[in-house]
Amino acid sequence: MNLFEVAHFVREKPMKLYILTVLHHIRDIKDPEHPYSLEELKVITEDAIEVDDNNSHVRVTFTPTVEHCSMATVIGLCLRVKLIRCLPPRYKVDIRVAPGTHATEAAVNKQLNDKERVAAALENPNLVDMVDECLAPSYA
Template sequence: MELVSGLLSRVWFLAGLSDATDDKRSKKMEEKALEVYDVIRTIRDPEKPNTLEELDVVTEKCVEVQELGDDEYLIIIRFSPTVPHCSLATLIGLCLQVKLQRCLPFKHKLEIYITEGTHSTEEDSECSLQQFLSFEMFKQPSGSDALHSSA
């Protein structure tokens, strides 16, 4: 099967069709990234009345989507806490995870990180965040939404 796939890729490349295929795939990933961003941008900051978008905790550029297979995607989010000593960075990461798990209509895997250089205890917060993200303890019955959202 790999041989056939490799041959097809080579034929497409030689025929000048691979660029069109790559462009379609790239556009699809950009659309998925915008879909993800639309879900997370309205989450409210745990300490302030503003959304994560209004505080520049999340931006369109902080979301990356990669295709893993048929209708399965890897979502990578790198958020920036409002201040370097933010004590709620882990909570923000968990809010991102739960909101995406509840709202995205497609199969996905999540990787959520704190943007490098934006937190004073980045390594510790990153470790805590990854430990929390690895647990499946946030499953609640549908209809009970503990996340604050402006939408």
């Protein structure tokens, strides 16, 4: 893409650019149980990212690999931590399980979007180590 094409793309599709930026930040997060990224497992997709730049809001909806995925909250926490580290602080990050894809969807969504619960989770050294491992760059 040349400079003119990029300028045209940005002018015509700014939301698409924001969505691709968010996807770029989270695409390589590793699944806690599999040797693949969340993008490779189709846990996250471009279509499941919403960005409202005017209201500084980002929503990522993810689809666990199985309905009883025991790592759904860890995956959501990884997504939240990565976006908090990468996005400007003005953005509110909302992480959700795709409707109908997890047995305890409401409970997972509540945990992932409650500031106190997230803060408490990030005080657990074992959980922080697991999140950091999922966020570590892959050199394969």
